[in-house]
Amino acid sequence: MALTKPIKSLWEIPREERFVGGHAACQGCGAALVLRHLTKVVGKDAIIVNATGCMEVISTLFPRTAWRNPWLHLAFENAGAAASGVEAALKALQRKGVLDKNRYIKVVAIAGDGGTFDIGLQSLSGMLERGHDVMYVVYDNEAYMNTGIQRSGATPYGAWTTTTPVGKKFRGEWRPKKDIVGIAYAHRIPYIATANPAYPIDMINKFVKAYNTRGPSLVHVLTPCTPGWRIPESKTIEVAKLAVQTGMWVLLEIENGKPKVTVKVRKRKPVREYLKMQGRFRHLTEEDIKKIQEMVDKYVEEINRWVGEEAIGPVEE
Amino acid sequence: MAVVKEKPREEQLPTRRRKIAATGSDAAAYAVRDADVDVVAVYPITPQAPIAENIAQMIADGELDAELIHVESEHSAMSAAVAAAATGARSFTATSSQGLELMHEILYIASGLRQPVVMALATRALSAPINIWNDYADAMAMRDTSWIMIFSENVQEVYDNLVQAFRIAEHPDVLLPVVVTLDGYILSHTTEALEPLDREEVLSFAPKRPRGYRPVLDPDHPVTIGVLGAPNWYQEVKVQQALAMRESRRVIEETGKEFGKRYGREYGFIEPYYMDDAEVAIVTLGATSSLVKAAVNRLREQGVKAGMVKIRVFRPFPAEELAKVLENVNALGVLDRAVSFGGALEGPLAMEVLSTLAVRGITKPFISFIHGLGGRDIFVKDVVEMYQKLLEAAKSGKSVTRTLFYGVRSRRGHII
Known part of the structure; x- marks a missing residue:
């Protein structure tokens, strides 16, 4: 059974495991944690379409599988198109009486930041624009972690990756992160949200809303990657939480075009606290950190203006 | 200008079947209609475009009950067609030339996952220089993708081959995708006489098999499709695929003979x-x-x-x-x-x-x-x-x- 009503406490999270143990994810993997909760929400009657990436590789090494749901993986750049195909097939088969018309089966697409922001963007855009009834979850670990921490369009300013290394001339990524929520918003889809595993109730309730949406929805989840971010296995949630507390990651929801901040932050922590925890930002100078602080200040200002209130407050030193 | 002196009388026609004037693109669309395809995912390209247009019109007119996915590229067309097949639908796509090249990655995945997608290929030269006219460069480039490939010589064969394609692809001993070619313009845009079958005949010749005869995405019987095959298993999967291709000979032969028995046009290799x-x-x-x-x-x-x-x-x-x-x-x-x-x-x-x-x-x-x-x-x-x-x-x-x-x-x- 899918979880169709919002929850108020952790005790209400369904006990049933549908993304089961024994898979090969790293200890402290943020994405695996997110998938575990996602499958708890969507329940049995959901078909999962997975792009190539960490989560596909760790969960389906033949002859084993971590999935109790029907699950399909075709390639890296086509989760949107494959999900469209599954949804169209369900529609046709239900209309023709092959499948039960009254049984709702949700199509859930899962892809990483590479499979969404970069190589899968066209396929995602087509899926959103055509209005398929698909819930698309992007787990964003901010680089191509599966192939060994290469820079993606989701890699934030200043981050070290193996293709934006720290050298004498260049010091990490020099471009800001792509705004995937803005891109989804431009498609005028009914439901878009950002989520974070450090705020599980907020995250689960967003999955519930995406599940209840009829039409395309997109949930963008920040998923810390312990080897890629250079953090200890025990710090996944702590880092994820700091992303929200510093304003680097704002928990948003855009329902039928109306934006809202779901977890307000009255007083922000300085970005330094978030950056200092992670090896990928170790090389940053005071000047770099100052620049990132200014970027975040500007981003927070934009968000506040967009939602029409001071949802994210000033930095408290 | 040719002058028709005498209208051919009914009894002079070789069979009592209705003959119509049709292009290869019409014939392809009729075959899709008569096979009651469930999902069509197409992206327009010259000279395949009339196939997409005809199918869209049939759906608009209520002659075909199918989901048409207006994909944003051929890569997505093939991806959606494979995914629809994996969900248990009868799925179809069509393309040409550059479109086929863009599909290329997923051509291997369609056959590797043993999904019985059927495709019409209006053959066309490959760029560069860009050229929209007929040759077989596109078809030859997919020869190693583990698709069953059937070439058509005329408009009638386009129709007959596509009808047979559904039966061959979905056969439990085969489960491989099938492509049927029609020479770009030479067949896709040229009008010839076509003798289509009745829809009931097509559905009895290439019947839709009961759901569950092959593993499909189904919440009651969850399967994982598209796994990671490490060196300890990959080769076995590929050898099975090669054997299925060999095995398909028997099914193709049977299908061509049976077609001849029923409709008077026998097909061999x-x-x-x-x-x-x-x-x-x-x-x-x-x-x-x-x-x-x-x-x-x-x-x-x-x-x-x-x-x-x-x-x-x-x-x-x-x-x-x-x-x-x-x-x-x-x-x-x-x-x-x-x-x-x-x-x-x-x-x-x-x-x-x-x-x-x-x-x-x-x-x-x-x-x-x-x-x-x-x-x-x-x-x-x-x-x-x-x-x-x-x-x-x-x-x-x-x-x-x-x-x-x-x-x-x-x-x-x-x-x-």
Whole structure:
């Protein structure tokens, strides 16, 4: 059974495991944690379409599988198109009486930041624009972690990756992160949200809303990657939480075009606290950190203006 | 202008079936309609576009109950078609040339996951230079993708081959995708007489099998499709796929025979033309066969014992059938409309035919011809010239060791 009503406490999270143990994810993997909760929400009657990436590789090494749901993986750049195909097939088969018309089966697409922001963007855009009834979850670990921490369009300013290394001339990524929520918003889809595993109730309730949406929805989840971010296995949630507390990651929801901040932050922590925890930002100078602080200040200002209130407050030193 | 003097009377028609005027694109769309396809994912490209348009019109008119996915690229067209098949739907797509090249990655995935997608390919040259006219470069480039490949010679065959394609692809002993070609413009846009079947006939010939006869995405029976195959398993999967391709021969043969029994048009792997006593023969594909047949007719009138072999099923390759029919010729040529640049011979079909014979210990004076690239007209006289070259080879007993390009604009004559 899918979880169709919002929850108020952790005790209400369904006990049933549908993304089961024994898979090969790293200890402290943020994405695996997110998938575990996602499958708890969507329940049995959901078909999962997975792009190539960490989560596909760790969960389906033949002859084993971590999935109790029907699950399909075709390639890296086509989760949107494959999900469209599954949804169209369900529609046709239900209309023709092959499948039960009254049984709702949700199509859930899962892809990483590479499979969404970069190589899968066209396929995602087509899926959103055509209005398929698909819930698309992007787990964003901010680089191509599966192939060994290469820079993606989701890699934030200043981050070290193996293709934006720290050298004498260049010091990490020099471009800001792509705004995937803005891109989804431009498609005028009914439901878009950002989520974070450090705020599980907020995250689960967003999955519930995406599940209840009829039409395309997109949930963008920040998923810390312990080897890629250079953090200890025990710090996944702590880092994820700091992303929200510093304003680097704002928990948003855009329902039928109306934006809202779901977890307000009255007083922000300085970005330094978030950056200092992670090896990928170790090389940053005071000047770099100052620049990132200014970027975040500007981003927070934009968000506040967009939602029409001071949802994210000033930095408290 | 031709004047029709007398309208043909009903009883003069060979069967009581209704005959209509149709292009190859119409025929493809009728086959999709009559097979009651569930999901169509198409992206328009010249010269495939009329197939997409016809299907869209049929859906708009309520003649076909299918989901049409207006995908944003051919890559997504193939992805959606494979995913729909994995969900248990009968799924179809169509493309040409560059579109097929964009699909390429997913062509392997369709067959690797054993999804019975059916595709129509309006054959067209590959860029660069960009060219929208007919040759077989696109089709030849997918020869190793583990798709069953059936070439059509005329509009009727486009329809008949597609109807058979659904039955072959979905057969539990096969479960491989099938592509049916129609020569770009030559068939896709040319009107001929077509004898379509009734929808009930098509659905009884290529019935939709009960859900669950193959693993599909179903919450009551969850399966994981598209796993990671490490070195300890990958090879077994690929060998199974190769065996399925071999096994498909039996099903293709059965299907072609059964089609003949029911509807009077029997189909085999190859179609020999004047091969019983042929001394020289040319092997070719698709609508180009009609042209070669015309050349054979002309030569036969002159008393030359010419023959030709049309390859209908290119994958799996009809090696046995071909070896048998070519055993007694004195010299043999292959007419390709694609180039395998830098190959041992540059004609891809030529290499295939030659290895078929060589491995069976049959050696014949052999010439590989290439003509008709990017829609370059092949004239009957050009093919007659090829036969003359073969007669010389038969006399001397010598093969030509390199591929000959015909119909080239050159000061040194049209053969390079």
